[in-house]
């Protein structure tokens with residue numbers, strides 16, 4: 001596969017200033033660990049994994065997504081390297097963050113997608129400012145495979161797709 005897509009992914013990341021859009025106090029940063037991965041490092045890290053992990057249908061979950069540095073890169077790799085539409089690429093992306101404003105910025109940068117306010121370490125915890133839908137989706141996403149009440153969201157009449165997780169974020173865990 002040609003490597004020509006990397007500058008295009010870099011351009012997309014550069015559309016958002018590093019850690020911009022949200023005022024963060026030192027106390028808040030200490031409490032949440034909000035130091036996002038710089039774009040150059042994102043590109044370097046992702047260039048060192050087998051790009052096929054971003055193939056169509058392979059899901060990408062960042063359970064501590066911040067303002068979406070990894071997810072934005074993942075979206076545009078799916079679009080530029082695999083020819084996916086933006087809508088299809090977004091169907092493969094999942095983000096979670098404990099801070100509402102990060103969730104909002106991340107969603108804005110992605111142009112949609114499943115980005116939830118939630119506590120990835122306590123997925124069933126109800127957070128102030130979390131919507132009921134987010135609470136339900138957090139519980140559903142983190143439920144053990146095979147658990148009795150696991151919801152399998154899918155379009156009526158279609159078979160469930162085989163999904164492989166591509167990238168998690170080890171920055172926090």
Ligand SMILES: C[S@@+](CC[C@H](N)C(=O)[O-])C[C@H]1O[C@@H](n2cnc3c(N)ncnc32)[C@H](O)[C@@H]1O
Nearest residue numbers: 032035036037064065066069097098119120121
């Ligand atoms: C080190 S930043 C990483 C952000 C992003 N993954 C990146 O690499 O740029 C950690 C993020 O995790 C969020 N966070 C902290 N505790 C969390 C938790 N229990 N569940 C979900 N997100 C959490 C913070 O708000 C922050 O945005």
